[in-house]
Amino acid sequence: MKTTTLFAALALALGSGAVLANDIQIDAGLLPQDASAPFGHLFTHDVGLFTDTIDFTVPTGSLGSSAHALNLMLGSTSIYDISALSYSVWGGTSASDTVWYGTFPGNNISYDIGLSTPGAYHIRVTGNADGVYGGAYAIALVSGVPEPETYGMLLAGLGLVGFVARRRAVKTA
Numbered sequence: 001m002k003t004t005t006l007f008a009a010l011a012l013a014l015g016s017g018a019v020l021a022n023d024i025q026i027d028a029g030l031l032p033q034d035a036s037a038p039f040g041h042l043f044t045h046d047v048g049l050f051t052d053t054i055d056f057t058v059p060t061g062s063l064g065s066s067a068h069a070l071n072l073m074l075g076s077t078s079i080y081d082i083s084a085l086s087y088s089v090w091g092g093t094s095a096s097d098t099v100w101y102g103t104f105p106g107n108n109i110s111y112d113i114g115l116s117t118p119g120a121y122h123i124r125v126t127g128n129a130d131g132v133y134g135g136a137y138a139i140a141l142v143s144g145v146p147e148p149e150t151y152g153m154l155l156a157g158l159g160l161v162g163f164v165a166r167r168r169a170v171k172t173a
Contacts, residue, residue: 022046025094028056031143035064038142042070045082045129045136052125053094054139062144063089063113067106067125070136082106082135085127089113094122106137112144 028039043052069082085106091099104111106127115121129135 023051025053026055028054028141030057030059031063031141033059033143035142038064038140040138040140042136042138043125044134046134047129047131049128050126053122054125054141055093055120055122056141057120058115058143059118060143061115061117063115063121064110064142064144065089065104065113065123065140066108066110067137067139068108069106069127070138072131078131079133080135081131082127082129082137085125085137087123087125087139090122090124091116092122093120
């Protein structure tokens, strides 16, 4: 009876260990605003489900992001693979979810995400490392920089507001 219990406990321990991979949490700090030099990180995981968290700060109210699984095949055998890779963008630090900005697939497509204000945000990346030796993925983040046309529109709008205010001041005088 003790042998059966021991084998059952061992099977349960091994089974539960294979279900969850090593979750990773990092702080990326202040994100760069240069799209040619974004924050980038490569994550590797043992076989199983994972949830990684990246805390970061943006100096502007927008975020450019992209994630992609790095798959390695040897013949027809998947050595490194991640399925169902996706990430969610949240306001605040990972200790406090505030506003959810959406969930995006990890498909190597860049997404521009409008954030409410500069400040602290975090991303939760989830997936299943299901290659023989687990899986790997890369992520890139950059704080958006307004295009020159945006500044031009801003200046034109301010000029128009100033013109209207001056015209009203002249009419009332």
